[in-house]
Amino acid sequence: MSPISIVGAGPGALDLMTIRARQRLETAEVLVWTDSLIPQQIANVVKDNCEKIKTSSLTLEEILLILIKKHKEGKKIVRLHDGDPCLYGAISEQICKLNDEGIEVEIIPGVSAYQATAAKLGVELTIPDITQTIILSRAEGRTGKPKEENLHRLASIQSSLCLYLSARHVEEVQSILINYYPEDTPVAIAHRITWPDEWIKVITLKEMAQTSKEKKLTRTTLYIISPTLKIGNNRSKLYNPSHSHLFRPC
Ligand SMILES: C[S@@+](CC[C@H](N)C(=O)[O-])C[C@H]1O[C@@H](n2cnc3c(N)ncnc32)[C@H](O)[C@@H]1O
Known part of the structure; x- marks a missing residue:
């Protein structure tokens, strides 16, 4: 069978x-x-x-x-x-x-919402010297979370933070994150990404809750909070001529 x-x-x-x-x-x-x-x-x-x-x-x-x-x-x-x-x-x-x-x-397996959102924005979430870590998590909500994974702890790393299932709790989420990330940190809000009626916007952390409320977002919304969403000129070691490796020895 x-x-x-x-x-x-x-x-x-x-x-x-x-x-x-x-x-x-x-x-x-x-x-x-x-x-x-x-x-x-x-x-x-x-x-x-x-x-x-x-x-x-x-x-x-x-x-x-x-x-x-x-x-x-x-x-x-x-x-x-x-x-x-x-x-x-x-x-x-x-x-x-x-x-x-x-x-x-x-x-x-399938493409997850955070990957589709990053692709839509045309960004990399792991940029050398900014962050090399992506955290996938959620607000506690009714489901709850192990206490070691509370948002204070996750935000303190200041990595690229992708939050699922969190739109209903966005005010609380913002009030926690703002203690750890600068208030002008870019936040991507993606609603129904890749659906025929998708909506996506990059705002700052201090606008996260207000924008979500104005747009009445409660479901099928993903947040990416990340310093990598600011376009910069940070280059990788991998493709740097001064960096040798197995496939490009000195
Ligand atoms: C039950 S979870 C499942 C996540 C799914 N397994 C994934 O990998 O994307 C549902 C949540 O995923 C996020 N999500 C799923 N599809 C989405 C989409 N197309 N646009 C934005 N967020 C999405 C939202 O946070 C939504 O509340």
């Missing part, structure tokens, strides 16, 4: 899906998809006779019942998540239970 394919849809644009993801969708007999986070155009890639099941109003138990039942029927199943499934996809609880049932699972 085929394994259940947990597929990353990418950020929303059809042509930002991997070839492998598209192939799994095109051959799926059952599509179980996160409809609140994925545009319809991605779900439309499946065949006309593929059964489509939306999960936005379902519990984990209800989703698992469907996956297990359809798998027993011998169907090719795609469980579709937005972006890359390893980030905030709640796939771990699904994989554990499916494995308990003796069902194999494969994961097809």
